[in-house]
Amino acid sequence: MVKFGDNTYGDDYAEVYDDLFEERDDLKVVGDTLSSLAGDGPILEFGIGTGRLAAPLAQRGYKVYGIDNSQSMLQQIPGKPGAENIHAILGDCTQDRIEGSFPLVFIAFSTLYVMGTQDLQVKCFENAARHLSDNGVFVVEAFLHDRKRWHYGQEATTTKIEDNFASVRFGLHDSVNQLIKIQYIDFTPQGLNFRPNRLRYIWPSEMDLMARIAGLKLRVRWGGWDRSPFTSESVNQVAVYEKI
Numbered sequence: 001m002v003k004f005g006d007n008t009y010g011d012d013y014a015e016v017y018d019d020l021f022e023e024r025d026d027l028k029v030v031g032d033t034l035s036s037l038a039g040d041g042p043i044l045e046f047g048i049g050t051g052r053l054a055a056p057l058a059q060r061g062y063k064v065y066g067i068d069n070s071q072s073m074l075q076q077i078p079g080k081p082g083a084e085n086i087h088a089i090l091g092d093c094t095q096d097r098i099e100g101s102f103p104l105v106f107i108a109f110s111t112l113y114v115m116g117t118q119d120l121q122v123k124c125f126e127n128a129a130r131h132l133s134d135n136g137v138f139v140v141e142a143f144l145h146d147r148k149r150w151h152y153g154q155e156a157t158t159t160k161i162e163d164n165f166a167s168v169r170f171g172l173h174d175s176v177n178q179l180i181k182i183q184y185i186d187f188t189p190q191g192l193n194f195r196p197n198r199l200r201y202i203w204p205s206e207m208d209l210m211a212r213i214a215g216l217k218l219r220v221r222w223g224g225w226d227r228s229p230f231t232s233e234s235v236n237q238v239a240v241y242e243k244i
Contacts, residue, residue, distance in 0.1 A: 012195045014072035017050050021109075027056045030108075030225045035060060037137050037240065038104035044131055046093035046124065047111035050076035051086055058082030065098045067091045094123035098131065105131050106139035113142060113199040116179070118210075121202065125214035129243070138216060138241045141225070144234055145178075145201045164189055178202070207239060216241040 030053060034043070041062040048054050048066025050073050058064045059082035066088035068074055074088050089096070093107070094115060105128045115121050128138040149155060150173040160167040166187040173180055178201050186193040202210070208218050219242045223234035230237060 011070050011072045014050065014070060014076055017073070018052060018076065021052065024109075025053075025225060027053070031056050031060060033225050033227060033238070034104065034106060034139070035062075037139060038062065041104070042100070042102055044098055044102045044105045046105065046107040046128065047109075047114070048077075048086075048088050049073045049111075051080055051083065051088070053108055054086050054088075055080040055082045058085035061085070063087070065102075067093050067096055067098065069093075094120050094127055097127075101133040101136065102131050103133050103136045104139065105136065106141070108139075108141040110142040110199065110201075112140055113201050114197075116198055116200045118200070121200070122210050122213055125210045125216065125241075129214040129216055132243060134243065136243070137219065138211075140207065140239045140241070141237070142202065142207075142239075143236055145203070146235065159184070204237060204239070211241045212244075215244050217244045 034057060041064075043057055043062050043064045045054050045064065045066045048068045049070070051066070054064045054066055055077070062085065064086045066086065068088060068090065069092060071090050074090060077083050077086055077088060089098070107124070107128070112121055112124060115124055125138070132138060150171075153173045153175065155169070155171045155173075157169050158166065159169050167184060168187075169182060169184050171180060171182045180199045180201065182197040182199070184195040184197070186195070204221065211217060219240045221230045221240070222228060222238045223230045224236050225238055227238075
């Protein structure tokens with residue numbers, strides 16, 4: 001039986017994470033945007049995972065620190081180019097501290113949504129604020145909830161088909177609590193593989209209020225890592241918060 005827990009996402013995805021999301025982002029564009037905010041660093045990433053974003057930053061010469069609640073994810077970092085400049089700990093992004101202050105703290109790929117309650121999400125903002133230098137910024141990248149995706153609060157879709165492999169995704173949407181429960185099921189010759197996920201999405205206005213509670217305010221919100229304008233048609237957001 002697969003039971004969703006605090007570190008389920010990381011443990012279930014660690015070995016396939018980099019392959020699954022290898023082409024999700026233009027890492028040069030991501031790096032350019034984060035570098036423009038980080039100055040000389042150092043940089044702290046909440047939910048550093050396999051180092052997918054941290055390693056390219058470390059290759060640019062930054063000292064990158066990270067917190068993640070999955071040891072399986074963190075075990076993917078050593079050996080990557082730039083890994084010698086990465087210091088990551090097993091911990092909780094809502095409360096654990098890294099010594100020092102940072103001009104840039106960021107959390108990417110909707111990882112904030114994995115913290116499945118509003119209280120925990122606010123605590124994440126508060127913890128980020130505690131880590132910021134006086135002129136530092138907290139950057140949040142996350143998707144925008146798409147109401148059209150859900151038919152009667154549910155979805156079922158095929159995500160991949162190969163000769164000896166197929167993957168499907170089932171989802172349930174709780175609009176009252178802003179919760180999405182997802183189950184990816186891989187059909188392989190060896191049997192079935194279940195990869196659950198659970199997300200509490202946040203509307204931009206709610207996210208800005210969370211920042212206010214933590215003593216932060218919105219500097220700018222872009223429609224993506226390319227710093228495109230954020231509009232009513234945007235499907236993603238990169239929000240930059242600074243101290244009030």
